[in-house]
Amino acid sequence: MPTLIHHPLCPHSRFIRLILNEYGVETRLIEERASERRPEFLRLNPAGRTPVLIDDDGLVVAGASVIAEYIDETRGAAAGSGRLMPLDLAERVETRRLVEWFNVKFFDEVSNWLVNEKVYKRYASAENGGGAPDMDVVRVARANVKPHMRYVGYLTGIRKWLAGDRLSYADFAAAAHISCADYLGDAPWDEDESAKHWYQRVKSRPAFRPLLADRAPGMTPGRYYAELDF
Structure with missing residues (x-):
């Protein structure tokens, strides 16, 4: 199972989570506070930013744009007409x-x-x-x-x-x-x-449902956050 190191309210992490969810890729999520600059995290991504994807074979893919291209190259074709990067x-x-x-x-x-x-x-x-x-x-x-x-x-x-x-x-x-x-x-x-x-x-x-369940400790989401019809 791939691992995604993310922060729940990091928009770049959310972008990758949505892609993975849409493709039905079950992923283990590990929350990271990048501002802490933990040495273990910096070894995975010297830029010190989330997200970072660790695939099943141990390959480390860092950065939202790089991860998105990687997912398209490794999973996109199998999605058929549901591929999120157009062929044209x-x-x-x-x-x-x-x-x-x-x-x-x-x-x-x-x-x-x-x-x-x-x-x-x-x-x-x-x-x-x-x-x-x-x-x-x-x-x-x-x-x-x-x-x-x-x-x-x-x-x-x-x-x-x-x-x-x-x-x-x-x-x-x-x-x-x-x-x-x-x-x-x-x-x-x-x-x-x-x-x-x-x-x-x-x-x-x-694909969006897991994000709607996200909560930041001590922070109540906005009035319409979890509502589908608002």
Whole structure:
């Protein structure tokens, strides 16, 4: 059984968990607080970031983008029509573009700030950057998420799914990051109705159920986090 070293509210970890769940890959989860910089973890990923996948043969695959490509190369073909990376070249390009949009741009502008300020700093020691959240940073992230939601709404207004007519890595990358904002009560669901309906469809998939059961100690999830129809 593969092992995924993750953090429950790390959006990149959630992206990989959604892929593995969608493909029906039973996985052992090990929670890691990367800010502690444990030597054992740094030996697996010197970058000191989650997620890290350890496959059945002991191969260590570090980083969300690398893991996603690895899963496609090792499990994608067996999924047939349910493959999450399209075969068509143009569709693959668009899928990768949107995965980068959410894993890099959305992360830099929204989810990294929200999760770091409201979750990671809460549990980190002072020497590891812990402390009270900087609400100025949180307010900027809350403002930044709105145009992203409108962009999701634009894409799902002209396509069935984010990258085209089929569910893909792009949908799970976006949903992983937005779900963190949703858990923290910072997803503006009144910003765009099309984005909301798209998220409801992704959220209703069986692959999403384990994420809806996640809880951060001492932190109650947002009002709509576990609701499929909201």
